[in-house]
Amino acid sequence: MQFRKTWVMALALTSVVALSACGNNNGGNNAATNNGGTNAAATNAPTETSSGADLSGSILASGSTALQPLVEQVAEKFMETNKDVDIQVQGGGSGTGLTQVAEKQVDIGNSDVFAEEKLKDADAEKAKALVDHQVAVVAIAAVSHPDAGVDSLTKQQLVDIFTGKVTNWKEVGGKDQKIQIINRPSSSGTRATFEGFALGTKTEDLQGSIQEDSSGTVKKMIGETPGAIGYLALSYLDDSVKTLKYDGVEPSVDNVVSGKYPVWAYEHMYTNGEPNEIVKAFLDYIMTPEVQTGDVVELGYIPASQMQVSRDVAGTVTKK
């Protein structure tokens, strides 16, 4: 009896596996699109014990899931050359990263926003102790469903759409179709960047608007929902969605670097006080041309070192 039951289970399992193998293409895509939201807690840290490098110790980083892939990849390279250094990179979100670095639970807190924007009021003191290291830039573009019929939107048009004043694409020169907003949650760093630099104002959530927290899901929803509008980091853009020009400016890496396209934000790696020797070496390594023009670009970020403009926490942009 027990034996037969096992067989039934095994049969069921194999048939399921076989089925999933048939639909592998589709499933693979789905899994990939969710990557942005998953929390890969531990990277596979190599355990070689050979010495030769001067540095030894461990670094714990946590926070932004948008920055996580870059830090993970650079960490692995860094550990290859410095065998005695162990770097763990965790996700959790910008808020978590900042909280943990402020409380010295981690060495590096990764964040999509300036610490001052998250640690406010009672926590403002904590933000002062943190030292900012801007390692990359992420630009965000407004995108729509391919059939919305609009190529470019002005700042005012975007504000009208995201505040609910304009609810049909024909009012901004597109098709006669209802606009469906696909937003990020109000606590999200991507949303803060978009609202701060594209809209110039905070927006309330509207009845009927959709909120998703991973870029993959947002892209999927915008591509599938007729009349959808949303915003995505440049690295997520492809043909399944229509990239909209902002005030006539194409959201491209060149335009971001030269300062023509304003909707971008730094990716921050915060340390509590000045970093110690190992952390400093790691942060310096990220800023080397090898990483900045290699891994940073490869993973779809814009190198912070190439930016011809800089921006402070108040949003003031200055030419370098």
Next chain:
Amino acid sequence: MRVEPKKKKIEKHHLEDFVGRAYMSFCVLLLIVIIVSMVYFVASKGISTFTSGDVKITEFLFGTKWSPEGDTPSYGAFPFIAGSFLVTLIAALIASPLSICAALFMTEIVPGWGKKLLQPVIELLSGIPSVVYGFVGLSVIVPFLRNTFPGQGIGVAAGALVLSVMILPTITSVAADALASLPQNLKESSFALGATRWQTIARVILPTTFPAIMTGVVLGMARAFGEALAVQMVIGNAPFVPKSLFESASTLTSVITLSMGNTTMGSPQNNALWSMALVLMLMTFVFVLLVRMLERRNKI
């Protein structure tokens, strides 16, 4: 004739008994400590929203405006509480008849191969990760609803449909156990009186096992109430009480998973999220109490 060493030696079965008892006590103690400290942690974080004076408890429970990042932040969690109850109830309404039929099929109609085939299949459902349910919901159910009903397909209806599949195994297995434990003579006397199978099921089996089956339904609802990821992916997450089943809405769990990582510990918004976790936990207690009450009513 004194046997000296035998006196000092502890008998083997006594030792076993002692080790077993010590190990058991340790495990139970650890379990109690874990549960108590978890309840304490969530409760203390959850209550701090109200003790810090940021939010009144009535505003939190009945306020309909959730705008924590606004210029005048407001923390009305009613849309989330309503959303949670709505998806849970609809999911239970969809899943219960299906599960009870499946249980009847396995125990009464075709107890042989029906059980052997259906049980592993249903048990397999409970092993599928919730993110898979979420993606199936997003890729299949949402487009289907979008094309069939007005609206964008996302919303309470999609969430409830996904959840109903997820709670099927819970309700089915509890109901099947209840039906199997029904004394054979009850059925036999019903058949002896000339009742058909349908009459026996409808008038004898279901009424007698009703409390036990309801236990399964309540357990399923508890699961649905606490499910986060799958619901979050298909419900849309707008912080409003939806006007229709096909409009973007939120649940307690979806807003917690959406915002917890993005907020800093100790900020009012973060505290409000913990308060929602507290509401979730209290609701779980209510579900457990309900199960207890139903078990007491069990007639068999």
